[in-house]
Amino acid sequence: MPDNSSSAYAKQPLGKPRVPVVFWLLLTISLSLIMGTVLLSNDMKHLKTVGHYFGYDLFPPEVRPPPKALPRPKPPVTFTLPVHLIEPPAxxxxxxxxxxxxxxxxxxxxxxxxxxxxxxxxxxxxxxxxxxxxxxxxxxxxxxxxxxxxxxxxxxxxxxxxxxxxxxxxxxxxxxxxxxxxxxxxxxxxxxxxxxxxxxxxxxxxxxxxxxxxxxxxxxxxxxxxxxxxxxxxxxxxxxxxxxxxxxxxxxxxxxSKIWLPSPDPAAEIGSEQPESVSTPPDPEAPAESREHPH
Structure with a gap:
């Protein structure tokens, strides 16, 4: 073989080494994971900041219906028992x-x-x-x-x-x-x-x-x-x-009469609730007449 052919082959430049595709794929996945972790950390604070920077509201505030008004409490029902139901029998x-x-x-x-x-x-x-x-x-x-x-x-x-x-x-x-x-x-x-x-x-x-x-x-x-x-x-x-x-x-x-407690005087209770200057008319349902004229 001639000498000039061997020298020409020896002087030929070498090509650049190729990076495998798998490396770029792994790098992309790793960077994505890192970025995702950073953006989602701290209650997604960084992700909200990035969205706000580009003019996007990624998490609009939830519109909640106004609380229902509580029903107005009804006034307590008062009921007055007739005196003849609680007073001792005549x-x-x-x-x-x-x-x-x-x-x-x-x-x-x-x-x-x-x-x-x-x-x-x-x-x-x-x-x-x-x-x-x-x-x-x-x-x-x-x-x-x-x-x-x-x-x-x-x-x-x-x-x-x-x-x-x-x-x-x-x-x-x-x-x-x-x-x-x-x-x-x-x-x-x-x-x-x-x-x-x-x-x-x-x-x-x-x-x-x-x-x-x-x-x-x-x-x-x-x-x-x-x-x-x-x-x-x-x-x-x-x-x-x-x-x-x-x-x-x-x-x-x-x-x-030994087993009955003395019943309160209705006239005295009415008089204690009103000013002294106001006179209380007699109660027509008072049991005085029934005691004076029993059946």
Whole structure:
């Protein structure tokens, strides 16, 4: 081979080295990741800055509807209970549902004294301070062929004046030509039966007048007038109240003033809410009339 050919080949310049395409691809991906990280970091603050620089609002503010107005609170509803729903039941109406004494023990004793039966004052009994009573005792003189006559009357109750029972014992009572009881003694029973105003025991007085045994029970009351078996000249009279049944006990407890708190005076409450110079007209629904005129 000639020498000139080898020298020419030796002097030929070398070409530039080529960069692989994969390198550029990796570089592009790396730069994109770096830029994306920078732009998305710090709550995308840099991305928003770039967008604002070029005049683009990439994240327009969200338009939220205005909050709904809360409903206006309604004024509290006021309701006034009628006084008769919360006040204690009137004692005068108790007789409509329950047998009650319409007279106190002291008043019964006074009624007997007004009729000439000189009972003692209504006071605590000597054997029990919780028991109150008044009594009357009379013994006649013994006749030639007759045993002496005597009368014993007692009314018992409690410190509040409520009567528990009334008793009369007569021994060898005086009678008229028809065998009827002497009017002076009969008036004792008339007062005891008239004052409570229990009109359903209408046969009792007539039986006592004729000295006949009788016993009547009704609506919690018990009345008896009987002759003693071993002593035919002795007669016993008893008038008492005994609430033995469940309904009577529950009704008696309902009308008892011990389980009721005193109700407020409506007139006083109205007066406290208004100035002193303003006069309050009387309440037509006040229960005063109902207490004065019970049905």
């Amino acid at each position: 004692a005068q109406t108790a007789s409509t549902f329950l047998r009650t004494w319409r007279i106190s023990g002291a008043a019964m004793c006074a009624a007997l004294r007004d009729a000439g039966i000189e009972t003692s004052d209504w006071a605590a009994a000597s054997f029990n301070a919780d028991t109150f009573e008044c009594f009357f005792e009379h013994s006649g003189k013994r006749q030639k062929d007759q045993l002496p006559n005597s009368i014993f009357v007692i009314v018992r109750g409690d410190a509040a004046g409520t009567i528990n029972n009334m008793r009369v014992k007569i021994i060898n009572p005086e009678t008229d030509q028809n065998g009827q009881l002497d009017p002076g003694i009969l008036q004792i029973f008339q007062i005891m039966l008239r004052q409570p105003q229990w009109l359903d025991f209408h046969e009792t007085l007539d039986a006592i007048k004729n000295l006949k045994d009788i016993k009547e029970d009704g609506f919690g009351a018990s009345i008896s007038f009987t002759r003693e078996v071993l002593n035919p000249g002795n007669y016993n009279f008893t008038l008492s109240l005994d609430a033995t049944s469940g309904p009577q006990k529950r009704t008696r407890n309902y009308f008892s």
